[in-house]
Amino acid sequence: MTEGNTKRMIVMLVIAGAIMGGVVAYQGFKNRMIARSILAQADPPQTVSTTVARESSWQPTLEALGTFSASEQAALSAEVNGLVTAVHFDSGEEVSTGQPLVELNPEPLKAQLAELEVQVMLAELTLRRDQSQIKTQSISHSVVDTDTATLKGIQAQVRGQRARIAQKTIAAPFPGRLGIRQVNLGQYLAPGTTVVTLQRLDPMLVDFTVPQSQIGLIRIGMKAVAESSAAPGRTFEATVTAIEPQVDTATRNLMVRALVPNPDGALLPGVFTTVRITDGQPRQYITLPNAAVTYNPFGATVFIVKEAGREADGTPKGVAEQRFITTGLTRGDQVAVLQGVTVGETVVTAGQLKLHNGSPIRVNNQVQPSDNPNPPIPDP
Incomplete structure (x- = not known):
C-alpha cells in the first residue's frame, strides 16, 4: 500500500470514529431527556394526615338514637252515627279500662x-x-x-x-291518659269520627336501629339505659323486648324495641332519646378514626404509609399502600379493626381520595379528623 493510500485510510477511520461517537453521544443525551421527562410526569407527593394504629380497651357498647312511643295508643272513634248526648271526660284526664267517655243518643x-x-x-x-x-x-x-x-x-x-x-257508648279500651277532647254535646258524629286519643304512658316503648355490624350485641332481655333532654339529669332503665327479624336493605340497619318504665309520666310519645347498651367485659381492639376507613361495596380499605428511602435533606420518604381490612364495632368517632392492620403501623386519616398504591406521601398532621370515643350527640 502506498503512503497516499495509508493517509486516506487513516482519515476515513477518524471520520467514521467521529460519526460513531456522535451517534453514541446523541443516544445517551436522548435517553437522559426521556428519563427526565418520565421523572417529571411521575406523581408529585400528596399531602395527607396520618395516625398510628394503637390498641385500646373497649367496653362493647352500642349507642343509638331512639324515639319513645306509648305502649298502647288509640284514636277513639264512634262505630255508629248519632247525636252526642253526654261527654264524661276532660282533656288530659287519666281513665281506667271500660270507663264511659262519650254517649250517643x-x-x-x-x-x-x-x-x-x-x-x-x-x-x-x-x-x-x-x-x-x-x-x-x-x-x-x-x-x-x-x-x-x-x-x-x-x-x-x-x-x-x-x-x-x-x-252508642264510647269507652276506654285500656287505662291511660286522654288527649285533647274533639267532641262536644249536641254534635253529630259519623262512623269513624275521632273524639279523643288515648295513650298508655307506663310503660313506654323506645324504638331504635342497630347497624348490621353490631347485631351481635343485641339480645332479647338485655338491659339498656335511655337518656333524653326531655328529662335532663335522669336515666331510665330499659329492657330489650323485640328485635325485627330482618335487616332494612336500604340502610342495613336492624330495628330494635325496648320497654321503659315511666311511673311518673316524665316521658311522652315522640320524644327523642339516646339509648346505650353495654355487653360483657372490656376487650382489646386496634382502633382507628372512622375517617381513616374508606367503605366500598367490595369492602373497607385503608392506606398504610410505608418508608421508601430518604429525601435529599434526610427526611424519610413515604409511599402509600392500599390494604383491605375487616372492621368491627364502632365507638363514637372510632372504629375497631379486626384484621388488616397491626399495632404501630402508620395509617392515612385524610387525603385518601388522592392516593393509589405507590403514591408518594408528604405528612402534615396540623389538622386531624375527630377521634373522640364519646362525642356529644345533639338532639335532632
Whole structure:
C-alpha cells in the first residue's frame, strides 16, 4: 500500500470514529431527556394526615338514637252515627279500662229493643202452649220446631239490638291518659269520627336501629339505659323486648324495641332519646378514626404509609399502600379493626381520595379528623 493510500485510510477511520461517537453521544443525551421527562410526569407527593394504629380497651357498647312511643295508643272513634248526648271526660284526664267517655243518643234503638223483647215474650208463650198440646197430639212436631226457631231468631235480634245500643257508648279500651277532647254535646258524629286519643304512658316503648355490624350485641332481655333532654339529669332503665327479624336493605340497619318504665309520666310519645347498651367485659381492639376507613361495596380499605428511602435533606420518604381490612364495632368517632392492620403501623386519616398504591406521601398532621370515643350527640 502506498503512503497516499495509508493517509486516506487513516482519515476515513477518524471520520467514521467521529460519526460513531456522535451517534453514541446523541443516544445517551436522548435517553437522559426521556428519563427526565418520565421523572417529571411521575406523581408529585400528596399531602395527607396520618395516625398510628394503637390498641385500646373497649367496653362493647352500642349507642343509638331512639324515639319513645306509648305502649298502647288509640284514636277513639264512634262505630255508629248519632247525636252526642253526654261527654264524661276532660282533656288530659287519666281513665281506667271500660270507663264511659262519650254517649250517643240510644233512644230509637231502645224503643226497638222493647218491641223485640215483647216479641220474645209472645214467642215463649206460643212455644209453651204448643209444647203442652203436642203431648195430646193435637199439633205436629213441626209446629213446635217452628215455634222454637222463631223464638231463637227473635232472641238473636234482641242480642244484636243490645250490641247496637252498646255501640252508642264510647269507652276506654285500656287505662291511660286522654288527649285533647274533639267532641262536644249536641254534635253529630259519623262512623269513624275521632273524639279523643288515648295513650298508655307506663310503660313506654323506645324504638331504635342497630347497624348490621353490631347485631351481635343485641339480645332479647338485655338491659339498656335511655337518656333524653326531655328529662335532663335522669336515666331510665330499659329492657330489650323485640328485635325485627330482618335487616332494612336500604340502610342495613336492624330495628330494635325496648320497654321503659315511666311511673311518673316524665316521658311522652315522640320524644327523642339516646339509648346505650353495654355487653360483657372490656376487650382489646386496634382502633382507628372512622375517617381513616374508606367503605366500598367490595369492602373497607385503608392506606398504610410505608418508608421508601430518604429525601435529599434526610427526611424519610413515604409511599402509600392500599390494604383491605375487616372492621368491627364502632365507638363514637372510632372504629375497631379486626384484621388488616397491626399495632404501630402508620395509617392515612385524610387525603385518601388522592392516593393509589405507590403514591408518594408528604405528612402534615396540623389538622386531624375527630377521634373522640364519646362525642356529644345533639338532639335532632
